[in-house]
Amino acid sequence: xxxxxxxxxxxNGATASxxxxxxxxxxxxxxxxxxLSLDLPKPLFEVAGHPIxxxxxxxxxxxxxIQEVCMxxxxxxxxxxxxxxxxxxxxxxxxxxxxxxYQALGTAGGLYHFRDAxxxxxxxxxFVLNADVCCSFPLNDMLKLFEDKDAEAVILGTRVTEDAAxxxxxxxxxxxxxxxxxxxxxxxxxxxxxxxxxxxxFSTDSIFPSIRSAIKKRTDRPRLLSYPSSExxxxxxxxxxxxxxxxxxxLRLEQDILSDMADSKQFYVHETKDFWRxxxxxxxxxxxNALYLQKAWQSGSSELAAPSANILPPVFIHPTATVDPTAxxxxxxxxxxxxxxxxxxxxxxxxxxEDSEIKHDSxxxxxxxxxxxxxxxxxxxxGTPTPVNSHTTSIxxxxxxxxxxxxxxxxxxxxxxxxxxxxxCLPFKELKRDVANEVIM
Amino acid sequence: MKALILVGGFGTRLRPLTLTLPKPxxxxxxxxxxxxxxxxxxxxxxxxxxxxxNYRPEIMEKALSEYSAKFNVNIxxxxxxxxxxxxxxxxxxxxxxxxxxxxxxxxxxxVICEYPFSDLAAFHKSHGEEGTIMVTKVxxxxxxxxxxxxxxxxxxxxxxxxxxxxxxxxxxNAGIYIFNPSVLSRIxxxxxxxxxxxxxxxxxxxxxxSMDLEGFWMxxxxxKDFLSGTCLYLxxxxxxxxxxxxxxxxxxxxxxxxxxDPSAKIGxxxxxxxxxxxxxxxxxxxGVRLQRCVLLAGSKVKDHAWIKSTIVGWNSSVxxxxxxxxxxxxxxxxxxxxxxxxxGGSILPHKSxxxxxxxxxxIM
Numbered sequence: 172x173x174x175x176x177x178x179x180x181x182x183n184g185a186t187a188s189x190x191x192x193x194x195x196x197x198x199x200x201x202x203x204x205x206x207l208s209l210d211l212p213k214p215l216f217e218v219a220g221h222p223i224x225x226x227x228x229x230x231x232x233x234x235x236x237i238q239e240v241c242m243x244x245x246x247x248x249x250x251x252x253x254x255x256x257x258x259x260x261x262x263x264x265x266x267x268x269x270x271x272x273y274q275a276l277g278t279a280g281g282l283y284h285f286r287d288a289x290x291x292x293x294x295x296x297x298f299v300l301n302a303d304v305c306c307s308f309p310l311n312d313m314l315k316l317f318e319d320k321d322a323e324a325v326i327l328g329t330r331v332t333e334d335a336a337x338x339x340x341x342x343x344x345x346x347x348x349x350x351x352x353x354x355x356x357x358x359x360x361x362x363x364x365x366x367x368x369x370x371x372x373f374s375t376d377s378i379f380p381s382i383r384s385a386i387k388k389r390t391d392r393p394r395l396l397s398y399p400s401s402e403x404x405x406x407x408x409x410x411x412x413x414x415x416x417x418x419x420x421x422l423r424l425e426q427d428i429l430s431d432m433a434d435s436k437q438f439y440v441h442e443t444k445d446f447w448r449x450x451x452x453x454x455x456x457x458x459x460n461a462l463y464l465q466k467a468w469q470s471g472s473s474e475l476a477a478p479s480a481n482i483l484p485p486v487f488i489h490p491t492a493t494v495d496p497t498a499x500x501x502x503x504x505x506x507x508x509x510x511x512x513x514x515x516x517x518x519x520x521x522x523x524x525e526d527s528e529i530k531h532d533s534x535x536x537x538x539x540x541x542x543x544x545x546x547x548x549x550x551x552x553x554g555t556p557t558p559v560n561s562h563t564t565s566i567x568x569x570x571x572x573x574x575x576x577x578x579x580x581x582x583x584x585x586x587x588x589x590x591x592x593x594x595x596c597l598p599f600k601e602l603k604r605d606v607a608n609e610v611i612m
Numbered sequence: 613m614k615a616l617i618l619v620g621g622f623g624t625r626l627r628p629l630t631l632t633l634p635k636p637x638x639x640x641x642x643x644x645x646x647x648x649x650x651x652x653x654x655x656x657x658x659x660x661x662x663x664x665x666n667y668r669p670e671i672m673e674k675a676l677s678e679y680s681a682k683f684n685v686n687i688x689x690x691x692x693x694x695x696x697x698x699x700x701x702x703x704x705x706x707x708x709x710x711x712x713x714x715x716x717x718x719x720x721x722x723v724i725c726e727y728p729f730s731d732l733a734a735f736h737k738s739h740g741e742e743g744t745i746m747v748t749k750v751x752x753x754x755x756x757x758x759x760x761x762x763x764x765x766x767x768x769x770x771x772x773x774x775x776x777x778x779x780x781x782x783x784x785n786a787g788i789y790i791f792n793p794s795v796l797s798r799i800x801x802x803x804x805x806x807x808x809x810x811x812x813x814x815x816x817x818x819x820x821x822s823m824d825l826e827g828f829w830m831x832x833x834x835x836k837d838f839l840s841g842t843c844l845y846l847x848x849x850x851x852x853x854x855x856x857x858x859x860x861x862x863x864x865x866x867x868x869x870x871x872x873d874p875s876a877k878i879g880x881x882x883x884x885x886x887x888x889x890x891x892x893x894x895x896x897x898x899g900v901r902l903q904r905c906v907l908l909a910g911s912k913v914k915d916h917a918w919i920k921s922t923i924v925g926w927n928s929s930v931x932x933x934x935x936x937x938x939x940x941x942x943x944x945x946x947x948x949x950x951x952x953x954x955x956g957g958s959i960l961p962h963k964s965x966x967x968x969x970x971x972x973x974x975i976m
Contacts, residue, residue: 515916532881551933590953607970
């Protein structure tokens, strides 16, 4: 896609430096990703053979001169230790740090809290990526727009159907100049079908004052802050005096910042025509898996299984998995480490997680098979396909809302010849009888 | 001896199968329904068989002339211009049924059992009275018409109680009778019912007896019962040690009661049974799981499909990894796509199914 980014030479001759922040959330967030998040933090859940945040990191690594990525969240430090270790080997040019919030601060609150760490090395701008976004992350295109317009902020936008738009942050922009004129989070009425993708590029000179003024507005305590405050983070920090001010620190970019920026700043939108999905519910991992696999397929990735009569691309099969040659796999299937797939099995639009066993002649469609689960012979584990452009993973069956994707949690078992349709099954359950349209506790 | 088989209409209850063939020609246990009856009648010494139908039976003529030659019986059609009920057809066929003094059989074409016609004729002769009806014991007599005997008599019928609320007995009319020709004079040529008009009249004269039917019995007029009846029939073949059945020691046979036409081809790693009938020229792929189902002639089940409680119609095709269950019935030349699920679908002939049928439905 992107070729050479025109780098504006600074007065001192250096190129403008850029950082990236990935907002990973915390264990009390992402409950909609249950039952899969009961056993693994959502950002580490693997789609298309890699953790969700790996896809963010890979996109960041394609932007020239990014040397540091901050992950901000409130998971325990140990959670991302292995991931960071592995990624540092894979992306040696990038330093990855995890910044742990002592409590959920909101997307803007977290940025502000860690502003010193972000500002270290004096970057002129930094990307912010929500980890629960699945897209092609056209960061270089955003950077180009940022430079062309001499912008203070660039937001990634995408078009959705009018019905879906009100579930997202809606952007009204000038079609010619791409300038953001108005921003409303989850409007009640229809405002625009151009929505916020949860990917931003901010100039450091602009975003922190915006957050600070939002805090001022919120707390009505203008005396508290000094900016920039890289030298004395502890003392400059306005908190710790009472509970109320603590709460006031929960600030979200979407609700609290973007709207004001549209009024006052050089705020532009880059509209992506490429794929974009949120990864909110566990079921949304299936379309995300499909989209990332298709992307890898289009880019000629050597990680994917070679197509054949029984491999319909794109398919990812972990090198340690055992797949019988008579099994028909794909499209859009990821098979994890040490999985066993028996003869005559059919798997389509699905994620099979590590150590699972899929026995002979069974059929797995539009489903996620949890870690160490077993699917019996001639069993059928089935979800319902949702339309390609749909942003929801629930469907209405007989007047009842059910999950379109069937999900088996960790160590579940499906008996021989048993059929499981549109169900979500919590960990450690044995399914011995046919079930449909249920959540199995 | 002579016999009348009450065929009636096309058998709408057995649609979508009877959109293609009249009910008597639909294969039950790999043999047209009517052939089970003709074989048993010929075996009991019947020489003249009348089929009472109320439609133009051209499509049946060829098949029946074959059976006629094979079993050396005269088979004729008695065509009702208007439906004559269950007794009217007897009068209409009086010329055949009353041509001599020997008794004649009457049977409902939907009924399957072991057809003990010789025993019935012998019993009828032994009591010497006008009529004998076969009765079968049921668990829930409240759904049927129950036979009540005269006090202190084992076989003479006193009366019939339709859908009894209180228990009066558990023997019900099995739809198979034998009568002396004199019964014909009790019937008028008009739409009339043998159960509610003729029987009570014979009863009133103390001339009607019952005989218990041993073994299985089923009215297979609709798909659900057609499948249940197939199970009973296959079980009876197993009991008799019939050579028609595929030996249970065959690697793919699971649980026995499997009847496979020699011309059918079975793939590798299948698990078939119990209670499966596979017709002529059927092709079953690899890794197929079949239970409690009927595959009619020329149908094809592709690799790894799973079929239970389903009738697969003639020349139909079931896709790879398809799953059919819950009394699904595929008509002639239906195609079920790969990976499709059908739950209780009645699929009319020549349809191609490409999306799941999640809840029981008729697919026009």
